Amino acid sequence: MLRFCVLAAALAGAVAACLVCTTTGPWAAEARGGQGLVPVKLDFPKAIPIPSPKNFRPNEHQEPPPPADARPPQLLAPDGATNIALKKPVTSSDDSPIHGEHAQLTDGDKRGTEDTVLELGPGRQWVQIDLKGKHNIHGVVVWHFRPALRYYHDVVVQVADDPDFIANVRTLFNSDYDNSSGLGIGKDREYMETHHGRVIPCKDIAAAYVRLYSRGSTENDMNHYVEVEVYGTPAR
Amino acid sequence: MTRRIVPIAALFAVAAGALALRLPRLALRPMHGDEAVEAFKTGVLYDEGFYRYDPHEYHGPSLHYATLPFLWLSGAGSFAESSEVTFRLVDVAFGVGLILLLPLLADGLGWPATLAAALLTAISPAMVFYNRYYIHETPLVFFTLAAIATAWRYTRCGKLVWAILAAVSLALMHATKETCILAFAAMALALAASVGWRWLWGMRPPEGSNAFGRLRWTHLAIALAAALAVSVLLFSSFFTNWRGLLDSILTFANYLRRSGGAGMHDKPWNYYLKLLDHFQYGRGPVWSETLILAFAAVGFVAALWPSPLAPRPSPLLPFLAFYTLFLTALYSAVPYKTPWCMLSFLNGLCLLAGVGAAALVRLVPTHLLKGVALAALAVPTWQLAVQAYRASLDRRWVCDTRNPLVYAHTVFDLLEIPRRAEQLAALHPLGRQMVIKIIAPGRDYWPLPFYLRRFPNCGYWPKEDPRTGGVVELIPSDPDADLIIASPDVADQLEPKLRAAYFTEIRGLRPGVLLSVYIRRELWDAFIRAQSRPAAP
Numbered sequence: 001m002l003r004f005c006v007l008a009a010a011l012a013g014a015v016a017a018c019l020v021c022t023t024t025g026p027w028a029a030e031a032r033g034g035q036g037l038v039p040v041k042l043d044f045p046k047a048i049p050i051p052s053p054k055n056f057r058p059n060e061h062q063e064p065p066p067p068a069d070a071r072p073p074q075l076l077a078p079d080g081a082t083n084i085a086l087k088k089p090v091t092s093s094d095d096s097p098i099h100g101e102h103a104q105l106t107d108g109d110k111r112g113t114e115d116t117v118l119e120l121g122p123g124r125q126w127v128q129i130d131l132k133g134k135h136n137i138h139g140v141v142v143w144h145f146r147p148a149l150r151y152y153h154d155v156v157v158q159v160a161d162d163p164d165f166i167a168n169v170r171t172l173f174n175s176d177y178d179n180s181s182g183l184g185i186g187k188d189r190e191y192m193e194t195h196h197g198r199v200i201p202c203k204d205i206a207a208a209y210v211r212l213y214s215r216g217s218t219e220n221d222m223n224h225y226v227e228v229e230v231y232g233t234p235a236r
Numbered sequence: 237m238t239r240r241i242v243p244i245a246a247l248f249a250v251a252a253g254a255l256a257l258r259l260p261r262l263a264l265r266p267m268h269g270d271e272a273v274e275a276f277k278t279g280v281l282y283d284e285g286f287y288r289y290d291p292h293e294y295h296g297p298s299l300h301y302a303t304l305p306f307l308w309l310s311g312a313g314s315f316a317e318s319s320e321v322t323f324r325l326v327d328v329a330f331g332v333g334l335i336l337l338l339p340l341l342a343d344g345l346g347w348p349a350t351l352a353a354a355l356l357t358a359i360s361p362a363m364v365f366y367n368r369y370y371i372h373e374t375p376l377v378f379f380t381l382a383a384i385a386t387a388w389r390y391t392r393c394g395k396l397v398w399a400i401l402a403a404v405s406l407a408l409m410h411a412t413k414e415t416c417i418l419a420f421a422a423m424a425l426a427l428a429a430s431v432g433w434r435w436l437w438g439m440r441p442p443e444g445s446n447a448f449g450r451l452r453w454t455h456l457a458i459a460l461a462a463a464l465a466v467s468v469l470l471f472s473s474f475f476t477n478w479r480g481l482l483d484s485i486l487t488f489a490n491y492l493r494r495s496g497g498a499g500m501h502d503k504p505w506n507y508y509l510k511l512l513d514h515f516q517y518g519r520g521p522v523w524s525e526t527l528i529l530a531f532a533a534v535g536f537v538a539a540l541w542p543s544p545l546a547p548r549p550s551p552l553l554p555f556l557a558f559y560t561l562f563l564t565a566l567y568s569a570v571p572y573k574t575p576w577c578m579l580s581f582l583n584g585l586c587l588l589a590g591v592g593a594a595a596l597v598r599l600v601p602t603h604l605l606k607g608v609a610l611a612a613l614a615v616p617t618w619q620l621a622v623q624a625y626r627a628s629l630d631r632r633w634v635c636d637t638r639n640p641l642v643y644a645h646t647v648f649d650l651l652e653i654p655r656r657a658e659q660l661a662a663l664h665p666l667g668r669q670m671v672i673k674i675i676a677p678g679r680d681y682w683p684l685p686f687y688l689r690r691f692p693n694c695g696y697w698p699k700e701d702p703r704t705g706g707v708v709e710l711i712p713s714d715p716d717a718d719l720i721i722a723s724p725d726v727a728d729q730l731e732p733k734l735r736a737a738y739f740t741e742i743r744g745l746r747p748g749v750l751l752s753v754y755i756r757r758e759l760w761d762a763f764i765r766a767q768s769r770p771a772a773p
Binding site: 051056059060061062098099115121149150151153177179185190216218219220221222 | 518519520631632635636637647648649724727731739740741742743744747748750752763764767
């Protein structure tokens with residue numbers, strides 16, 4: 001009987017301890033399967049129908065064109081997470097863009113019209129956002145171009161602690177399926193440009209800089225960026 | 237003697253400048269589908285000695301035969317060993333030849349106008365762009381100018397050699413492109429109009445320039461025989477295809493039907509003039525050859541009316557003015573329009589612009605002021621050269637849709653397909669002997685046959701009946717291959733037939749046109765294993 005009581009008490013204690021941990025600890029949200037994270041209110045530009053070829057098939061490294069009535073993607077982040085990239089300084093691998101200015105990348109205007117696109121030269125190029133200090137990042141959203149029948153190649157999104165991307169570099173997204181950009185083989189799929197852009201969630205990653213690579217598209221050799229948003233909170 | 241040497245030296249300097257804009261980076265721009273088709277046909281001629289004139293497509297034989305010496309000199313043992321540079325050099329040579337022909341017209345235009353025309357021809361963005369394009373337009377313009385220049389020489393001295401050269405040039409125009417018929421019509425109309433014009437205003441030809449007085453029937457007969465000989469040689473593929481002679485005439489009915497419109501290339505009448513005057517796509521750069529248009533307008537006036545602009549216009553000038561006017565009108569009237577077609581009348585506009593520029597400078601009273609005027613004109617002239625550089629030599633614009641001279645052009649992304657084929661061939665036990673199948677309705681796969689010319693086991697679908705042109709096999713009965721390149725439009729028919737496993741990627745062909753690339757799985761896995769080590773940061 002005593003044994004039974006001890007076992008029951010130990011079991012009850014363990015359950016109680018688990019309950020306390022999962023409801024109050026810093027890992028509480030994860031342990032509860034995302035509780036504590038709330039959907040970020042993403043502001044998508046107006047949808048434009050894309051004419052796509054007949055019988056367009058998906059494959060393991062390229063997504064098919066999404067349906068016209070596709071639901072907007074969701075990004076979960078802690079309550080209070082904001083676009084920490086807004087109005088932050090931008091640099092790129094192309095000092096003299098073909099048109100547009102670096103500041104347009106984080107100016108909040110994502111209409112995708114001619115005058116809101118930053119166009120960088122041919123081949124592999126990158127843009128980089130200085131978050132002005134370490135932040136806990138929960139997701140990146142990128143719009144390369146207005147909705148169009150085009151796939152950008154070798155889209156790679158990385159974060160790091162230093163502007164030269166030497167210290168603590170982490171890759172959040174990589175669609176370079178053949179390592180043609182030399183940043184390693186990626187497991188993500190190339191996608192068609194839509195008004196939803198690409199939402200890239202990540203799990204509370206602390207970094208001070210965000211860098212996005214691309215290497216032209218199926219349409220031309222240039223690299224375009226309409227807007228990049230980074231959702232997060234100041235580093236704890 | 238010195239009076240001639242200086243302008244001729246200046247003309248050679250301009251020709252050298254023209255070469256400097258035309259020669260560099262000839263392989264920079266991907267081959268346009270039309271360039272690739274012509275290069276492929278030349279390749280068959282080079283490898284197998286086979287050429288048949290097709291009255292329905294691909295234009296005349298002169299371009300293909302003119303390419304052979306370039307291929308011989310390049311050292312290419314076969315089409316597979318050739319490069320796009322060799323093919324495009326042919327058009328570069330004809331393009332610079334346009335400038336080297338100008339001294340033949342110097343006594344009609346005047347040396348200042350000749351040099352100005354040479355300069356404008358050398359730096360016109362459209363001229364530079366299409367002089368680096370392996371299609372028939374530049375040779376056509378060259379033979380047209382050669383016909384006018386040598387005919388002009390004949391009117392000046394009455395020597396048989398000029399008559400023969402003029403007739404041969406006319407024959408070569410015919411053997412180059414069927415649109416020569418528009419130039420022939422413009423020449424005939426201009427000849428009649430210029431004679432009528434001089435009669436109307438009571439102008440007498442200057443002493444010793446009566447063209448009709450010098451015309452001898454024997455010369456005409458010999459010249460005609462020489463022209464016929466050239467036509468027979470080229471259209472009969474050097475006596476191996478006599479049907480080509482008949483086809484060279486029947487072709488005009490086909491092209492007349494096509495020019496009538498209701499096709500994808502139909503455009504409004506002012507398409508060419510708008511293209512030359514002002515073009516800006518979105519926030520792209522402004523493109524304009526208004527300088528040439530404006531000078532040509534002045535040249536037109538100077539050519540037709542004796543005035544302080546041109547006190548004693550030569551009999552060549554009214555002809556050139558009317559010829560350019562009629563040719564521009566004819567090309568504008570035809571609904572079927574592609575931007576390279578404007579080269580024919582743009583050449584006339586450059587000549588008239590030279591006349592106009594020289595006339596304007598002549599109006600300025602003192603040498604000092606003339607110098608100031610020339611310096612002022614140097615600014616827009618330099619701007620033309622900058623545009624020419626941007627359109628033809630700047631990687632950012634050479635096949636960008638914001639460049640007005642780019643038309644249904646291959647995108648850079650397509651070059652990834654031959655690059656991938658080479659990467660896979662390096663891992664394949666058979667190397668370049670690996671099997672490639674290309675499937676695209678309407679043969680919408682050009683320029684791939686050019687870029688895959690080093691792969692002998694490369695097949696193309698749909699297969700067509702050679703007599704009716706109807707499709708007899710859309711998809712190969714056994715479509716499996718090491719590499720399959722297919723239009724997404726045939727995926728429904730193709731994919732159920734595939735027995736092997738494939739990795740697929742998507743590549744661009746032209747703006748808005750994509751191709752699916754199927755790579756046999758084992759080959760892809762071998763490639764990825766070779767690629768899997770990331771490069772150093």
